Amino acid sequence: MRTRHISRPHKSLPLAGENKAAITALAAGCLLLFVFLLAAVAPSAFAPYSPSDTFDAWLPSSSDHILGTDDAGADVFTSLVYATGRTLLTGVASAALALALGVLVGLAAGSGGVIGALANGVINLFAMIPKLPATIVIAAFAGGGLAETVIVIAVFGWVTTARAVRAKVLHIKCLPFADALTAAGYSPARIAFRHIIPNTGEVILTRYITTLAGCIMTEATLSFLGLGSVSSPTWGTMINLAYRRGGFAMEAYGWLLAPGAAIMLLALAFWCLWYFAEHRSRDVSGKSYAD
Amino acid sequence: MKRTAKLISVCLALLLVTAALAGVLSACNRDGKNADEFVIGTSAGIEHADRSDYDFDQLSAGLTQQALVARNTDGTYSPLLAEYAVSEDGRDYTFTVREGMCWDDGEPVDAADILFTLEYADAHDSGGWLSSVTDTAGETTPSKLLSADVSEDGGSIVFRYREADVRALSDLTVLRIMPEHVYRGKTIETATPAENRVGCGVYRFESYSADAGTITFVPNEHYPYDGDLAVKRVVVRLFASDGTLQLAMKNGELDTIWKYSGGVEPSFASMLAENGRANIIPVASDNLPAVLAFNTSASPFNDADLRKAVVYALDYSRFASLFASEYAETPHAGFVPPTTLGYTPDTETLSRDLSRSRTHLEAGLARTGLPSLSFTLSVNADNALHLSYARQVKLQLEEAGISVTIKTMNQNDFRASTTNSGGNVSHQACIIGYTANGMKMMGGLGTIYMDGGHAVQGVSQVFDAAFDAILDRLSAAATEEDYRAAAKECQEWYAANFPAVALFWDAQLQVLSPEWTGAHADADFGLINMTTWLTLGRA
Amino acid sequence: MKKYLRHILIALTAFLAILVVNFALPRMLPGDPVFLLTGFDSEVLSQELYDSYYTALGLDQPLSRQFADYLADVFGGGLGFSYRLNSDVASLIGERLPATLQIVLPALIISTLLAMGAGLAAARKPRGITDTVMTTGAALLGAVPTFLAGMILVVVFSFGLGWLPYGNLSSPGMDVGTIEGLFDRIAHLILPIATLVLATTPPKFMMLRASAEKASEEKYVLYARSRGVEGTRLSFRHVFPNVGQPFLAMTGLNFGAMLGGSVVVETVFSVNGMGLLVSQAVSDLDYPVLQGCLTVISAFILGVTVLTDLLLLLADPAARRKNRAH
DSSP, X not given: OHHHHHHSOSSOOOOHHHHHHHHHHHHHHHHHHXXXXXXXXXXXXXXXXXXXXXXXXXXOOOSSSTTOBOTTSOBHHHHHHHHHHHHHHHHHHHXXXXXXXXXXXXXXXHTOHHHHHHHHHHHHHHHHSOHHHXXXXXXXXXXXXXXXXXXXXXXXXXXXXXXXXXXXXXXXXXXXXXXXXXXXTOOHHHIIIIIXXXXXXXXXXXXXXXXXXHHHHHHHHHHHTTOSOOSSOOHHHHHHHHHHTTTTTTTXXXXXXXXXXXXXXXXXXXXXXXXXXXXXXXXXXXXXXXO | OHHHHHHHHHHHHHHHXXXXXXXXXXXXXXXXXOTTEEEEEEXXXXXXXXXXXXXXXXXXXXXXXXXXXXXXXXXXXXXXXEEEEEOTXXXXXXEEEOTXXXXXXXXXXXXXXXXXHHHHHHHHSSOOSSSOEEOTTSOEEOOSXXXXXXXXXXXXXXXXXXXXXXXXXXXXXXXXXXXXXXXXXXXXXXXXXXXXXXOOSSEEEEEEXXXXXXXXXEEOTTSOOOSOOXXXXXXXXXXXXXXXXXXXXXXXXXXXXXXTTXXXXXXXXXXXXXXXXXXXXXEOOSOEEEEEEEOTTSSSTTSHHHXXXXXXTSOHHHHHHHHSOTTOBOOBTTOXXXXXXXXXXXXXXXXXXXXXXXXXXXXXXXXXTOSSOEEEEEEETTOHHHHHHHHHHHHHHHHTTOEEEEEEEOXXXXXXXXXXXXXXXXXXXXXXXXXXXXXXXXTSTTHHHHBTTOSSOOTTOXXXXXXXXXXXXXXXXXXXXXXXXXXXXXXXXXXXXXXXEESOBOOEEEEEXXXXXXXXXXXXXXXXXXXXXXXXXXX | OHXXXXXXXXXXXXXXXXXXXXXXXXXXXXXXXXXXXXXXXXXTOOHHHHHHHHHHTTXXXXXXXXHHHHHHHHHXXXXXXXXXXXXXXXXXXXXXXXXXXXXXXXHHHHHHHHHHHHHHHHHHSTXXXXXXHHHHHHHHHTTSOHHHHHHHHIIIIIIISOOXXXXXXXXXTOOTTSHHHHHHHHHHHHHHHHHXXXXXXXXXXXXXXXXXXXXXXXXXXXXXXXXXXXXXXXXXXXXXXXXXXXXXXXXXXXXXXXXXXXXXXXXXXXXXXXXXXXXXXXXXXXXXXXXXXXXXXXXXXXXXXXXXXXXXXXXXXXXXXXXXXX
């Protein structure tokens, strides 16, 4: 009995099947994301109507309006397509900001010395602050423009990235090449920007993917509480409007559920990419998908 | 042995779980309604269910508290707590407390309570009854009353007004009389919840449960009514969101929906009617739910032609079909709805006329030297309905070559940038709703929303000598004829200058479960009012 | 030992940082601090009232004095005053906290157990069918906005099937003290708890799965495997103890996310708890209430962190041994 277990290798080298799964995930993720990007760049190619076309209000879904119409008689599918760009923009912008913050603080924290200790302290401090409640309170004070929303989401969204970057930096610094560079007399800044950052690329990429999904979710929650920017709607604000305008009682399920489904598909796309990236580097400091 | 013990313990655990499950299941959905219970659903944020709670105070106006008079939907007044008589010069109003009126703790209601209420309002509320008020801007508004004298027998009180006021009674419909014996030497803030719940209405407070989200009321045995009330208990169910409130109404679990100074949305009301869940009762109202107001003191809408370009580019029938009920009317250029005191039907009925819009647009652009008309439309982000209006305005104006940027703001920022209360009116145009109460303040006809000199409102920022003269005539009117003449001029001025435009005129829709009949509609408080309880019956 | 002390110290600093931010926000932001601190605007404030609030709020005092007063208020238990609700924030929160905890605590326990079971099961064969299905499911589930999940549950189970109540914590006239009342309470709690569990389990599951996968490649697990330990026993006896520590710490922090989620859940289910208080304060712009709630939530996080650290300290063999040696 026992010999069987001993003979079995515990950590299999990446198997053919796993590779296939990862590549399928990559393909699916890229395809989904490509569709979303296309919808963001050229909404008119997807939408059956122009956003200025109006029909009767509260129409149920039919062949003319696959998701029905909203309270003001706009075609829901058209609105959904036209909201793609804004949704991605909010997500991409806040995730980018969070990423930049996270990388900077993470690098500083990995650098050692007083700055490193300080930066590490800041990371640990922010990790301890309740993210969602703090975001809600700050958003209530800041008011609901696009820029404000992006900043507020980013302020609490960088912490896990900083941690991952710090771990990677510490790991890299233990490698022989870092010692060699220091011995060769390169300045620490040059080593950081020319040699360490490029090597943390993979961590940064995986973190960016997960942060993006998180940012889109946070935006949707802020919208639900009436704290998002509503003037040019995102999927989050679409659900919020549908909900507040009585979508459930009016049985406008297309208006309510389709943006939610779109958010889920987008998250799925990001997750597929993450799955592939994580598969490529199994040692990415053990960071999980979710924050 | 050990195995048996294990088996027994597993069986026991399973049994326990099953029993608990059965218990929980039996607890699910036992919410059967009693035949003599009337269930009101509301999404008003009631916090502690006593007089110190703004929303509860409004709700109790229809259950436990009474004002001196009530306003009917046809504009007439009915005595509520007191009978009234007006002197010939229109300056003296005598109120006599109706026979047998008692507080629900057994004390009789007397005229001293009325005087106490006036004094209390002056000292602790916005007041202005017997003492003058100075606002933030340093402007002083003189008191409405010169004196209020209680008769010797304590049963009546005479209000002597500073000037004859044809709309004097309308202020009194919302002034709920307070029990002096409870509040003497106290304020609402220092009184106990029990004291803050003493009332004199048809019903009295019974219980409040934050866990169950219910407030219940039972008949007030001291109320002077000989008949038998059909409703033996009123249950108010509190909802945190309109979504679940509407679903509960649609599911037949509520008899009506209550919202202070507001009705049910037309699209939802007609869905209820179609499903047989409710009968719709339209209540004519002086409020304007949907207004597009211009800032007439700032570019681009300091130019009348550019305002008219917008007015004639809007599709009023489209607004009515999307957002209003079947009782809606196409608005006139005179702005105020037909139920308003002094309304004249003579101003132009608004309709879309793109060529007329273009003529005004070209004239306006030529005069101002602007290359094109584009403006920012401010909206309160908390109001999802207003946001829908704004999106519709934007669509319609863009068809006429006018470009609109919608700017959403939170409540405070919206108020600060659209009203004088913020000290700096910075909007160009906004979507806003005007309440019935606001529409009749000062000179009435919504003038406080137009007048740029008004201390608090002044949304349209009108600074115009002709308009000021009309304001003076409105407030100087001692007889109804004088007032009507001035009101006509005011509406004609609106029609010529368009400081603001109503997107539609609509009645407020109240809904009542088909199980009940005989509800009375009150102009201020909808279906939940004293008369309703006396006339309501099972259908 | 030192590690845990440092951790507690950081939690304390984070709490203090929240206090400072709370103090600074209304005073730093553009806009009149009187309006920001009372939640009123000039429309309802006469000059006299404005002046009296200005003095009552201590805005005429030097900043250091204001901060000292603020700290005294927080630690003295007042937590500020809501002029809108005319009550001190501490008692507002105190009244509502039990309702919130009745939802949050069971949800925390259930989601922790679920995440633990699913995470360990998925990590047993990384990239196997179970793992792929579970992680994809979690990624999708993690992308459903909480309010949407809650509303769908209400529509299906309350209004569609009629099985469960659609809101509040009790039926009218029910006393939780009785058996019947208790069952009634449980029936009311099912949907809110389920919503919160749906919202908070996926991230925990992902975290546990990742660390369990790493741990199962460690030597001691290999050794256990080679001794023939398999399946559930391997997961719980050998893998879990080694990932339990960060998992517990995360569960502690997760408490904050739970309280955040309760803002949405209580709004959907009309539960008169702290979350509903926050969401109403957001729409009324009642800043003192918002700040008080943030302070309380932070204090909870601090408490939970200290508690988990103490637990971990007791459970940590290395630290225990060291203590015994002294």
